[in-house]
Amino acid sequence: xxxxxxxxxxxxxxxxxxxxxxxxxxxxxxxxxxxxxxxxxxxxxxxxxxxxxxxxxxxxxxxxxxxxxxxxxxxxxxxxxxxxxxxxxxxxxxxxxxxxxxxxxxxxxxxxxxxxxxxxxxxxxxxxxxxxxxxxxxxxxxxxxxxxxxxxxxxxxxxxxxxxxxxxxxxxxxxxxxxxxxxxxxxxxxxxxxxxxxxxxxxxxxxxxxxxxxxxxxxxxxxxxxxxxxxxxxxxxxxxxxxxxxxxxxxxxxxxxxxxxxxxxxxxxxxxxxxxxxxxxxxxxxxxxxxxxxxxxxxxxxxxxxxxxxxxxxxxxxxxxxxxxxxxxxxxxxxxxxxxxxxxxxxxxxxxxxxxxxxxxxxxxxxxxxxxxxxxxxxxxxxxxxxxxxxxxxxxxxxxxxxxxxxxxxxxxxxxxxxxxxxxxxxxxxxxxxxx
Numbered sequence: 001x002x003x004x005x006x007x008x009x010x011x012x013x014x015x016x017x018x019x020x021x022x023x024x025x026x027x028x029x030x031x032x033x034x035x036x037x038x039x040x041x042x043x044x045x046x047x048x049x050x051x052x053x054x055x056x057x058x059x060x061x062x063x064x065x066x067x068x069x070x071x072x073x074x075x076x077x078x079x080x081x082x083x084x085x086x087x088x089x090x091x092x093x094x095x096x097x098x099x100x101x102x103x104x105x106x107x108x109x110x111x112x113x114x115x116x117x118x119x120x121x122x123x124x125x126x127x128x129x130x131x132x133x134x135x136x137x138x139x140x141x142x143x144x145x146x147x148x149x150x151x152x153x154x155x156x157x158x159x160x161x162x163x164x165x166x167x168x169x170x171x172x173x174x175x176x177x178x179x180x181x182x183x184x185x186x187x188x189x190x191x192x193x194x195x196x197x198x199x200x201x202x203x204x205x206x207x208x209x210x211x212x213x214x215x216x217x218x219x220x221x222x223x224x225x226x227x228x229x230x231x232x233x234x235x236x237x238x239x240x241x242x243x244x245x246x247x248x249x250x251x252x253x254x255x256x257x258x259x260x261x262x263x264x265x266x267x268x269x270x271x272x273x274x275x276x277x278x279x280x281x282x283x284x285x286x287x288x289x290x291x292x293x294x295x296x297x298x299x300x301x302x303x304x305x306x307x308x309x310x311x312x313x314x315x316x317x318x319x320x321x322x323x324x325x326x327x328x329x330x331x332x333x334x335x336x337x338x339x340x341x342x343x344x345x346x347x348x349x350x351x352x353x354x355x356x357x358x359x360x361x362x363x364x365x366x367x368x369x370x371x372x373x374x375x376x377x378x379x380x381x382x383x384x385x386x387x388x389x390x391x392x393x394x395x396x397x398x399x400x401x402x403x404x405x406x407x408x409x410x411x412x413x414x415x416x417x418x419x420x421x422x423x424x425x426x427x428x429x430x431x432x433x434x435x436x
Contacts, residue, residue, distance in 0.1 A: 021233055024226040025152055031221050032147065033159050035208060036140055039103055040163025042201045043136060045171050046110040046129065047075060047391075048270070049197055051277045052175035053190040055287055060188060061118055069399025071122045073270075073392035078130030080392075083385030086135025087142065088378050095143040096212045099136065103205030106133035110198030114191035137388075138380040145368040146215055149233045151313060153368060158309030158361035165298035165305065165357055168273065176291030254432045255379050257425050258367055261326070262387025264422030265363070268329050268415040269356040271394025272349060279349075279408050283342045297350035301357040309361045319433060322362045323426040329355025330419035337412035356419070366433065390418070 050057075050072050058068055090098040109125070109132040116122040140160060148156045175193055182189030213219055216230045276297075280290045312321045332352025336345045367380060398411030 017229060020225055020229040024222055024230040024233075025148065027222055027226065028147055028216070028219060028230065029156060029159070031219075032144070032212065033156065035204070035211060036144075037160050037163045037166075039099075039201065039204045039208065040137075040140070040160060041167040041170065042197065042204065043106070043133060044164050044167035045174075045197050046106065046133075046201065048168070048273045049171050049175050049193060050113075050126070051273070051275060052171065052179065052291070053193055054278060055190075055281065055290075056179065056182070056188065057116075057190040060190070061116060061122055063119055063122065065399045065403050066396075067119050069396045071119065071126050072399075073395040074123050075126040075130035076388055076392035078127040078132075079134045080130075080385040080389050082131050082134035083138065083388070084378055084381045087138050087381030090135055090139045090142070091378075094214045095139060095146075096209060096214050099139055099143070099212070100205045100209035102133055102136045102139070103208060104202045106136070107198050107201030107203070107205065108132070110201065111195045113198070114187070114194040134385075135381060138384040141364050141368070141384075142380050146234075147230075150365070150369060154309045154313045154318065154361060154365040157364050158305055161305065161357070161361045161364075162302055164269075164360065165302040165353075168298035169295040169302070172277075172291035172294040176288055179287065252370075252379075254370065254429065255367070255383060257429050257432065258363070259383045259386045261322070261422045261425045261429070262363060262383060263390040263393075264418040264425070265326055265329060265356045265359045265390075266388055267390030267394040267397075267418045268333060268352065269360075269394070270391040271398045271411065271415045272333075272352060272356075275395065275398045275408065275411070276349070279345075282408065283345075293346075297346070297353040298357075300350050301354045304354045305358045305361055308358045312362055312365070318362055318366050319426060319430050322359060322366070323423055325355050325359035325362055326419050326423040326426055327355070328352075329359060330416045330423065331355070333412045333416035333419060337409040337416065340409070359422075366429075370433070 054063075054068055054072075057063070063071065086098070086102070106129060109129040113122075113125040113129065116125050141157070144156055144160065145153065174197070178193040178196055179189035181187075181192040184192065216222075216227060216234065219227055219230070222230065276294050277290050280293055285293060308321065308325070312318055315321075329352050332348045332350070332355055335348030336352060337348075339345055339348060367383060394415060397414050398408065401411040401414060402408055404410075
């Protein structure tokens with residue numbers, strides 16, 4: 001072989017260091033992501049399956065649409081209040097222990113929702129669930145940023161966030177099956193649903209405590225050269241000077257803009273996710289049909305999110321793609337609101353869910369580019385806590401407008417307006433984040 005051929009082979013083949021880096025990232029992804037994604041699946045099920053419980057629970061507890069919307073959303077009041085303190089605790093005590101604590105307590109709180117006997121106890125149970133799970137999502141986002149370099153981060157976040165659409169795919173059939181346990185051991189079907197969907201989170205929390213580690217230097221599943229390669233990749237990333245305190249992060253205009261963006265797309269995500277079973281019921285579908293049909297938009301969303309996230313990592317154009325996903329979500333909401341026939345409305349809902357689901361994965365790869373250390377732990381939690389208040393506003397807005405107008409269309413249009421505002425805020429972010 002000529003020297004020119006040798007040079008060409010060296011150019012085409014990855015270096016030994018690159019091979020080690022890829023190996024380390026792959027092994028770490030297989031170690032962390034299946035468990036964390038499984039936890040997120042149950043996290044999202046425990047938040048949103050209340051929409052299926054409403055099919056029979058509302059009559060048992062005497063809940064109006066407004067009261068149900070209030071109860072479904074009040075979870076986020078407890079969540080938002082404790083989000084920042086919880087993530088600062090995670091930074092202080094270590095992600096492994098704190099994430100395990102979160103999972104164990106939220107699983108118990110979700111199961112305890114079965115004890116609700118009226119509107120007030122329902123509100124209390126949902127509020128406690130929010131308090132228990134506060135810090136989980138931004139905690140995992142911070143945790144993954146400690147393990148994966150920026151060029152892999154959108155993909156890794158997307159695989160973690162597969163938990164959202166997959167939970168919605170599973171939630172329908174699973175909830176329908178559990179609702180059919182009505183009367184077993186004298187318990188209503190919706191009570192069985194809360195118990196059987198809540199307790200697995202506590203079990204996963206124990207497994208997290210045993211299997212995860214806090215940082216790459218403790219990664220016993222990697223060889224020493226692989227550990228060194230991964231640590232070297234993370235250390236060599238160009239970062240801004242670390243902000244030592246939460247206050248510094250809160251003064252950053254980029255953090256405030258990102259908070260507003262997240263509020264809009266989370267409002268759309270939960271507004272449509274929690275009310276989807278009731279919307280389908282208004283089209284005359286049975287409980288069994290609802291449990292199957294409700295999963296279809298999330299199947300499309302899963303494929304779209306993973307494909308889109310890979311393209312984002314390759315292009316590096318995170319802000320542009322976040323803008324496009326928010327705009328797609330708004331367009332889907334408008335289609336669903338304006339076209340009341342079943343199939344056109346379902347197409348609009350599917351488009352909207354693809355948009356808001358993909359927006360999550362793209363969004364959370366942005367703040368970890370300029371936040372690190374304690375500011376990252378607190379700043380990510382602040383963005384998520386205030387932004388996630390949209391999880392309260394969305395379900396409540398849809399329920400209130402349904403009571404006022406007798407239709408879900410105005411609620412859809414209201415969420416479309418919020419997603420358009422998120423689109424405009426994303427466009428403004430380009431002036432403050434120069435490095436794409």
